Amino acid sequence: MHKSIDLINERIRDGNARVVSAEEMPDIVQELGEERALEEVDVVTTGTFGAMCSSGAFFNFGHADPPIRMERIWLNDVEAYAGIAAVDAYLGAASDSDTQGIEYGGAHVLEDLVAGNPVELRALSRGTDCYPRKTITTELYLEDMNHAIMCNPRNAFQRYAAATNTSERTLHTYMGTLLPHGGNISFSGAGTLSPLANDPHLRVIGSGVPIFLCGARGMVVGDGTQSSPGSQFGNLMTTGDLQEMSYDFLRAATFTGYGATLYVGVGIPLPVIDIGVVRSTAVRDEDISTPVVDYGVPRRDRPTVRTVTYQDLKSGVIEIDGEEVRTSSLSSFRKAREVAGELARWIETGQMLLSMPTRTLDATRTVHPIRETAQAPRVKEIMEKNVVSIAEDEEIRTAAKNLLRGETNHLPVLNGEGKLVGIVTTYDISKAVVRPDSGPRVRDIMTRKVIKTSPDEPVDIAARKLEQHNISALPVVDESDRLLGMLTAIDLGKLFGGRWRR
Amino acid sequence: MKLLVTFSRKGGHEPVIARTVKETGVLINVERAHIDSHAGEVLIDVPDEYAQTVCRSMVGAGANVKVLEDAVVRDENECIDCGACISVCPQDVFFLDENWNLQLHAERCVLCGKCVVACPHNALSILE
Numbered sequence: 063m064h065k066s067i068d069l070i071n072e073r074i075r076d077g078n079a080r081v082v083s084a085e086e087m088p089d090i091v092q093e094l095g096e097e098r099a100l101e102e103v104d105v106v107t108t109g110t111f112g113a114m115c116s117s118g119a120f121f122n123f124g125h126a127d128p129p130i131r132m133e134r135i136w137l138n139d140v141e142a143y144a145g146i147a148a149v150d151a152y153l154g155a156a157s158d159s160d161t162q163g164i165e166y167g168g169a170h171v172l173e174d175l176v177a178g179n180p181v182e183l184r185a186l187s188r189g190t191d192c193y194p195r196k197t198i199t200t201e202l203y204l205e206d207m208n209h210a211i212m213c214n215p216r217n218a219f220q221r222y223a224a225a226t227n228t229s230e231r232t233l234h235t236y237m238g239t240l241l242p243h244g245g246n247i248s249f250s251g252a253g254t255l256s257p258l259a260n261d262p263h264l265r266v267i268g269s270g271v272p273i274f275l276c277g278a279r280g281m282v283v284g285d286g287t288q289s290s291p292g293s294q295f296g297n298l299m300t301t302g303d304l305q306e307m308s309y310d311f312l313r314a315a316t317f318t319g320y321g322a323t324l325y326v327g328v329g330i331p332l333p334v335i336d337i338g339v340v341r342s343t344a345v346r347d348e349d350i351s352t353p354v355v356d357y358g359v360p361r362r363d364r365p366t367v368r369t370v371t372y373q374d375l376k377s378g379v380i381e382i383d384g385e386e387v388r389t390s391s392l393s394s395f396r397k398a399r400e401v402a403g404e405l406a407r408w409i410e411t412g413q414m415l416l417s418m419p420t421r422t423l424d425a426t427r428t429v430h431p432i433r434e435t436a437q438a439p440r441v442k443e444i445m446e447k448n449v450v451s452i453a454e455d456e457e458i459r460t461a462a463k464n465l466l467r468g469e470t471n472h473l474p475v476l477n478g479e480g481k482l483v484g485i486v487t488t489y490d491i492s493k494a495v496v497r498p499d500s501g502p503r504v505r506d507i508m509t510r511k512v513i514k515t516s517p518d519e520p521v522d523i524a525a526r527k528l529e530q531h532n533i534s535a536l537p538v539v540d541e542s543d544r545l546l547g548m549l550t551a552i553d554l555g556k557l558f559g560g561r562w563r564r
Numbered sequence: 565m566k567l568l569v570t571f572s573r574k575g576g577h578e579p580v581i582a583r584t585v586k587e588t589g590v591l592i593n594v595e596r597a598h599i600d601s602h603a604g605e606v607l608i609d610v611p612d613e614y615a616q617t618v619c620r621s622m623v624g625a626g627a628n629v630k631v632l633e634d635a636v637v638r639d640e641n642e643c644i645d646c647g648a649c650i651s652v653c654p655q656d657v658f659f660l661d662e663n664w665n666l667q668l669h670a671e672r673c674v675l676c677g678k679c680v681v682a683c684p685h686n687a688l689s690i691l692e
Binding site: 111112113234238239241245246247248313315316317318323325378387388389390391392393394395396397399 | 644645646647648649650651652659660663664665678681682684685686
């Protein structure tokens, strides 16, 4: 059996359409069976409410007198992209304020506008014959704009990898606060209510499909940037009129140590046209799996700690290596339900009709990493290979001599097998002179917990270690802790003078 | 009941906590302590029925005692019930109820402040 979109719309117009949420659908299908569910249910509404950094809005401010061609534009000190036309801009949610940094970003400007607050527009120009004016400063409310059109390059990811952190320090990421030693797991996404998780083969979601976007009637533009439905990480480009949006479904946020972002409410109504849609909308949290990824490894390809389902994530606790680890959601399931519920009300009351995609999206598409024409520099390329070291059972006096001989402040300490076991600095020696009762040997005064690097580690990561630990040198070791060299702040300077300069 | 005990150390290093335990016989759970050369701030947990006794003894030893209530405060206008605070809290203060609304056991809070940092919506604050 097939149910046409026209029939579904006719039922919506007549106020007879049966609309259910994607959270209710699995039980309905289980109870009625697929055929009867297809007959009875006309529309399944989905919803999600979470951080979507890739959001923003186009503005047209109207022309001033004398006219100005705005070349650089700030809204409440957050710079917007002005390379579009004379009095137009695109404000990205993730851009930071010049004066308040990440505490106030593009997202906060959008929230202020939607909440009815005025925003200061400041713009600069070189001045042209047709646009002589060079500066303008004015206060604008959302209704003062000719157009304010939200256009989000990628929204509503099908699922998100969950995050944990096995490193020794707390990380502040776009996945929130990650406690050290795998202390917690954070996740995002609405699971059973997620729009794309209910149509993973993109049969009814595509260009031109009407959606709920932050309380406004919006639509799907098409593929989101970086959409990868072929690997179950699909996303969508969406648009809607900012002037119709509601503060209830559009919220600014700041992730500590990371940046500003916008919480966006997106809901997509799915027309139940055939058994395929019945099956895909019967998806439950336990059917949607996602990896838990270790953010303690600061590389693109982070190791997966284990694979879990949204049911596991929402339970609040996940077992990793025999230990119970608590989970935190960054998106709001309560608000996701509100989105799906509000969307259902629109359809039940005939305020929104459905349509099939005017252009379908490729469900097999995947994305790849950037093509890098030059590999980011590695530690081995700039490290100092001629290193003066010392054995742990040598006298402190010998260490002092070696430091002088090597004209260095750091002396790696090796054991009998030549493995790195500690580090001694000029500061440690000074302390030993002042407090001679600490012991006569290097091992008595060395720092045992050494922050180190490896020859193949990217220099950027090693440099961050220096910065985070407030130190100026890192021993470079191989897999068996054998010393290969030292990386110092001085070596980092080589990057600026040599062949890495572009 | 949680009590925030503050004391000066200018007059010497009086063992306020130990003395109170010895004097009252009440077992005190120290949940957080910050003591430097001239002052101390200790957050303790005592059984409700002994709170009075412990307070009296500590005040007698020259300390100030404040009963901690609503130590962590949620701004319901800002909170969107995501739950980012839940897993960073060492005291299990936060949880989601069956309707996915965030709920608090504020009395468990030890003022560590981790939730304030973790909240993306600036909805949580800690009693100063």
